[in-house]
Amino acid sequence: MKLGDAVTPPAGLGSGRRFFMVGYLPTYAALLFVLLLFWAGARAWVEPPQGGLSFGRAWQTAAALGVGEVVFLVLAITLTAVLLNPFQTAMVRLLEGYGPAWPGSGRARERQRARKKKWQDRATLAQGNPAALTEPVVQEAGFAGSELRRRYPLPDHLVRPTALGNALAAADDGVGRAFGFDAVVAWPRLYPLLGDETRAIVDDRRDAVDGAVRMAVTMAVTAVVSAVVLVRCGGWLALALIPLVLSWIAYRGAVQAALAYGDSLHAAFDLHRFALLTALGTKLPNDPAEERMVAAWWCDLWRQGIPLPPAFRYTVEETGQGEQP
Known part of the structure; x- marks a missing residue:
């Protein structure tokens, strides 16, 4: 052997x-x-x-x-x-930079914020100067904006001292945001579906x-x-x-x-x-604004225990499942 x-x-x-x-x-x-x-x-x-x-x-x-x-x-x-x-x-x-502050973590976080600022500057390279909006400039700004959203969370106070921490924080902060979901509390419910x-x-x-x-x-x-x-x-x-x-x-x-x-x-x-909203017995929204509102209601319940508002309506399935207040 x-x-x-x-x-x-x-x-x-x-x-x-x-x-x-x-x-x-x-x-x-x-x-x-x-x-x-x-x-x-x-x-x-x-x-x-x-x-x-x-x-x-x-x-x-x-x-x-x-x-x-x-x-x-x-x-x-x-x-x-x-x-x-x-x-x-x-x-x-540990590699995200959470836990007790280690020597140099403050400077590391400031370096990460400076790098985030560079991506922000590249994403707004020609802002306010229409004459500079050539195709290469627009492509560069679009790429920089995409990378900024992938690599860093939107609020500066969420910036971590490491690149790995920021990439994962960007996902926590940005995933589902456009639809009104808080990914941290919604993901455990969405994953099984x-x-x-x-x-x-x-x-x-x-x-x-x-x-x-x-x-x-x-x-x-x-x-x-x-x-x-x-x-x-x-x-x-x-x-x-x-x-x-x-x-x-x-x-x-x-x-x-x-x-x-x-x-x-x-x-x-x-x-x-x-699929998540359907599994929760929720009436599917008619427009993006309603979707964000309903998603926010559910996330508030999961995150803080805030009851669903009286305006909320369940859908009644043909099978008899579901509930109607």
Whole structure:
């Protein structure tokens, strides 16, 4: 049995695509990197062997693993991934910039606001100057306006200190806004009503965000552990930069995945918001103004417990379901 067999998690528990991408793969990559350093001779508590690290010896050790050792490795990786799974939301929130203020978070938030201002300036490049409205200028302004809405929440007080936090905050703030919905409280009710194709897209993009976040956090921790293991190895300490670079790449990937995830949420509300109103027994609106009003009533109820107003009317289904005051 070879080390490569450990890539496949145990049947049943780890067979799900999400578990493999989000939990198992980052844990496997981190543990394998640290083990290779250890097998090559890196030890924090002793000097490295004569001649420095030997990755040839490390590969020989990996190739010689027995069945029991590989099974133990698979179980260790799986157990670690399962134990870390409840902390996934905390990892996302950490990279969003929530929680206790960390040193420099204020300056980071100001930098994000400055970047938002640059997108705003590009979106209004020719405002007030009709002579400057050439086709390239209009296209550039349109692109900048679209990116501004995807990357940043509308109110400045919602701006987060990280690009990932702002991409997800933009989705929370903007998704469903045009129809009167507050996505934060409406999404848990809308999600069960999504069509199979829409749900598959939403789930795939959410998994991409979570997988990239887990990889970024895991590789950052791996970089610290690697630096400790390599502290006595002289120039080999530079190997700790490998997981650090991978962490940065994974974070950038998480930002792009968050933008795509926000797009899928917009599409979900565009296509299925009437399914939500129908499931709630609500009379479908006759115009956009009525739609925004009805959506606001429901969101006020979900968010603050404000009862539906007397003007609200349920629809009466032919099946006898529904209620009429």
